[in-house]
Amino acid sequence: MTEPIPVRIRPEIAALPPYRQGKQAGADAYKLSSNENPFDPLPHVIAAMQAQVGANRYPDATASRLRGRLAERYGVTPDEVHVAAGSVSILYQLVQAAAGPGDEVVYAWRSFEAYPGLAVVAGADRVEVPLTADGRHDLAAMAAAVTDRTRVVIVCSPNNPTGPVVTQAEFDEFVALVPTDVLIVLDEAYAEFVTREDAVDGLRDLGVIRPNIVALRTFSKAYGLAGLRIGYAIGHRRVLDAARATAIPLSVTAQAEDAALASLDAEDELLDRVRTIADRRDRLAAALREGGWQVPDAQGNFVWLATGEQTLDAAATFEAAGIIVRPFAGEGLRISVGEEESVEKVTRIAASIVETLPERHSGRRLRWET
Numbered sequence: 001m002t003e004p005i006p007v008r009i010r011p012e013i014a015a016l017p018p019y020r021q022g023k024q025a026g027a028d029a030y031k032l033s034s035n036e037n038p039f040d041p042l043p044h045v046i047a048a049m050q051a052q053v054g055a056n057r058y059p060d061a062t063a064s065r066l067r068g069r070l071a072e073r074y075g076v077t078p079d080e081v082h083v084a085a086g087s088v089s090i091l092y093q094l095v096q097a098a099a100g101p102g103d104e105v106v107y108a109w110r111s112f113e114a115y116p117g118l119a120v121v122a123g124a125d126r127v128e129v130p131l132t133a134d135g136r137h138d139l140a141a142m143a144a145a146v147t148d149r150t151r152v153v154i155v156c157s158p159n160n161p162t163g164p165v166v167t168q169a170e171f172d173e174f175v176a177l178v179p180t181d182v183l184i185v186l187d188e189a190y191a192e193f194v195t196r197e198d199a200v201d202g203l204r205d206l207g208v209i210r211p212n213i214v215a216l217r218t219f220s221k222a223y224g225l226a227g228l229r230i231g232y233a234i235g236h237r238r239v240l241d242a243a244r245a246t247a248i249p250l251s252v253t254a255q256a257e258d259a260a261l262a263s264l265d266a267e268d269e270l271l272d273r274v275r276t277i278a279d280r281r282d283r284l285a286a287a288l289r290e291g292g293w294q295v296p297d298a299q300g301n302f303v304w305l306a307t308g309e310q311t312l313d314a315a316a317t318f319e320a321a322g323i324i325v326r327p328f329a330g331e332g333l334r335i336s337v338g339e340e341e342s343v344e345k346v347t348r349i350a351a352s353i354v355e356t357l358p359e360r361h362s363g364r365r366l367r368w369e370t
């Protein structure tokens with residue numbers, strides 16, 4: 001029996017499960033459950049962090065050095081950039097700012113696990129629009145789900161956990177269907193891993209900032225700074241002001257800002273690593289398909305196996321073999337692209353699991369498909 005809460009809590013919050021992190025791995029296991037970067041930070045990024053003294057002082061509340069640097073890079077003004085403790089923080093800020101009781105937040109489902117909580121915490125209603133059978137956003141259905149009550153629509157490209165992108169053409173068509181006073185958040189946490197030419201890019205052609213679109217990026221994944229908590233948004237100044245107004249002040253540490261700046265200095269080297277991970281992802285996805293899996297187009301640093309009813313059993317099989325994956329019960333497994341040595345192991349275990357699935361299981365590649 002669950003212990004009762006001793007004080008009065010909003011019932012919808014009390015019903016919300018606390019955040020569950022991907023399992024921590026033992027020393028000899030590969031942790032492929034949180035889409036982390038398998039590479040350690042570069043030595044000079046570590047040096048930049050360590051050079052920060054003065055932990056007795058509060059950081060610069062607006063991360064102005066990093067905002068200036070990003071503004072220059074994308075050809076926008078510093079107030080069209082917002083920095084926060086991870087892009088998840090910015091999602092919370094934007095949803096808090098735009099949606100309250102009686103309003104609706106629309107997003108695709110299955111998508112990023114944080115989205116349902118964003119709406120609930122704001123007191124808004126969730127509108128979840130099912131993905132297509134191949135794990136893609138159904139943007140026509142999402143546009144059709146927008147009502148007078150909709151305040152925010154979240155588009156996740158590449159979609160976590162299934163992998164496919166939204167194309168630029170699809171996104172533009174979608175934007176044209178959504179009223180211009182509805183905020184569209186384009187969550188591009190994995191943008192740097194994308195290799196498809198036709199993918200949406202929220203930071204392309206920023207000469208014209210579309211007033212109702214905010215693009216979110218993070219240093220957590222491609223830049224390997226997940227533990228430091230730093231991400232950013234680019235969008236209309238007044239929309240970002242609303243996010244800044246709801247932010248918990250002083251959450252971005254000076255260490256995180258310095259590490260982000262040092263990462264931008266070392267960008268070529270970091271993007272080489274990103275290419276290595278993307279190549280590894282493509283080899284992993286190809287090997288899984290070869291082994292009999294139907295793998296959706298993988299454009300992030302992870303792959304999706306639609307294990308369905310067999311999900312928890314499959315996750316246990318991986319774990320017993322020293323691979324920690326992220327199971328979504330009844331749906332599928334997300335496996336991050338980690339160390340090179342993990343690729344062959346994942347492929348082998350996955351091939352043994354597919355053999356145990358029923359002939360017409362949705363995770364299986366049909367024999368006549370390529």
Ligand SMILES: *Cc1c(COP(=O)(O)O)cnc(C)c1O
Nearest residue numbers: 086087088112160189218220231
């Ligand atoms: C990881 C992730 C984020 C952001 O993570 P932060 O560490 O908070 O920057 C945002 N969106 C999606 C879809 C993610 O997978």
